[in-house]
Amino acid sequence: MTDTLGGTGDITAMGQDAPTYFEQALGSLRTAETHIGTEFQDDLELTLDTITKAAPRFVFMPVPGRIRIETQPDQVRAFYEGSRAEFLPDKLRARHHITSDWFYFVESLASRRGTRDGQEYTVNTAVLFPKAPDGIVGEFLWERYDVEVSEKDPDRFDIARAPGARTDLPLRPVAALFVHDRIVEALRNNDAEALTADYAHDFLLGARNYLAGQGPMVAGEGREAALAYWRQFFDEFTVDEVSVLNRLTGDWYVFAEVALTVTVRRAPEQGQRQFRTASIFPILADGRVQGELSYGTEIGAASTRETGTWGRAFFAREGFTDPLF
Structure with missing residues (x-):
């Protein structure tokens, strides 16, 4: 019997009934989407039931430029109650998502309706949902917000600078x-x-x-x-x-x-x-x-097999000078 790193990061015994990577990845997807789906129902208890009871880990952005970390169930409940008092989720449009054996990531355009003024607000978010055996570990949510940028070279993303560009890049x-x-x-x-x-x-x-x-x-x-x-x-x-x-x-x-x-x-x-x-x-x-x-x-x-260093971002011919960056 061999020890291996399980989907939640624990050392588990590799046996006949050990879940495959495929099954664990589907579990991450199912766990996160079940949680997200409950947020569009007017029942907070449904949402809280999709969160691990053992050791929740949440990073929220209550206001732009500030983050708040919660690691206790009562603190997580209080945050959700406060959030629901301010906004109600209306729609989420998943632009990108990645599923692994231990997490689900999604970038989305999300619409929320203010409970006081009835106005709809649309935000661009990136959220990580790690998986636990009994639900999501939590949400790690970054909400995009504007920051003034002093651009030294305002044209550096102009495709005219890309030699031979035939489309937008x-x-x-x-x-x-x-x-x-x-x-x-x-x-x-x-x-x-x-x-x-x-x-x-x-x-x-x-x-x-x-x-x-x-x-x-x-x-x-x-x-x-x-x-x-x-x-x-x-x-x-x-x-x-x-x-x-x-x-x-x-x-x-x-x-x-x-x-x-x-x-x-x-x-x-x-x-x-x-x-x-x-x-x-x-x-x-x-x-x-x-x-x-x-x-x-x-x-x-650590694995006894050779692992190495992989996942390169760039490949280039020796001596090539990048005209773009």
Whole structure:
């Protein structure tokens, strides 16, 4: 019998009845869509019944530029009650979604109706729903909001700059990809300063906390708070390998699932381990990263098979100079 990393991040026994990746991915999809569907019914208890009772983890954006983390069932209930008192969901239009064995991600246009004025509001959101055995772990929700950008080169996303362009081109998403690729490379190099170099001064962090002796979630406001977290992370872990398993780039964000092989340096857990994270990075047109909302699996035993570093964003002929970026 072999140990393997299960869909929720736990070490589980591999046996005849172990669920396949296909079954676990369908479970993530079913769990998230069931939760989302209840939000369009006027029964809060239905929605709360789709959330894990054991250890909920929520990151909300109550107002633009602020995040709020809740990890207790009564706090989650209170937030939903307050939200329903202000807005009622009318419609969600899923523009992109990604399903994995342990999460569901969706970018959408969502319409909400104000309970006081009856006015409809439409917002662009990116939401991560990690899965637990008894429902969603929670919602990690970023609501897009406008920030004034001082653009040094206002024409840098003009397709006229692309040699031989025959159609419109997704230049802004690819620019965001360059930013995320720098973050991944810094993670591989165990370099906290480089990892946070593109973070905005008012960067917002809401993520699973992997540091010893601290709470289940890390919250931080400002680039310096994020830098302090990553410095401590690299004190406790050495990152050996990073592979990007899934990555989706939009005009204003990058979503990525990465697999990390690390060497744990803290006693008494020393040794090589593996885990996965799924993260939302909102990115402005000038390349500043507004925040990171992230969750991850439990830290599990490292695979004995060769893993390596995969998930490259760019391939190019040697000596090629990119005219676009």
